[in-house]
Amino acid sequence: MQIILETDEAWSLMTVISSYAIDNGGMAQAGKQAVRQWRTGYAQGTPAMKALTEGMNDALGGYLDDKTNRQVRRKGRYSRKQEQA
Numbered sequence: 811m812q813i814i815l816e817t818d819e820a821w822s823l824m825t826v827i828s829s830y831a832i833d834n835g836g837m838a839q840a841g842k843q844a845v846r847q848w849r850t851g852y853a854q855g856t857p858a859m860k861a862l863t864e865g866m867n868d869a870l871g872g873y874l875d876d877k878t879n880r881q882v883r884r885k886g887r888y889s890r891k892q893e894q895a
Contacts, residue, residue: 813870820863821854 815823828849832842852859 813874814867815863815870817860817863818854820866821852821859823866824852824862825849 828845831837832845835841837845852862
């Protein structure tokens with residue numbers, strides 16, 4: 811499985827997560843303001859947002875690679891699930 815976010819999708823995801831953290835995170839007002847300032851630095855179409863998107867894609871890819879790299883027993887021997895694909 812391969813998931814690749816485009817910049818607009820990553821921006822939407824970042825906005826939803828940060829909004830949820832602000833609304834339900836139980837942070838002090840100063841913490842909420844810090845999250846809002848951080849989010850402002852990653853406006854749509856900026857180089858910072860493009861770099862964040864690449865980082866998100868790398869993290870998702872690494873997580874999925876780790877999850878799909880499991881040992882499976884087949885015909886009396888063990889092999890990695892990635893080797894079977």
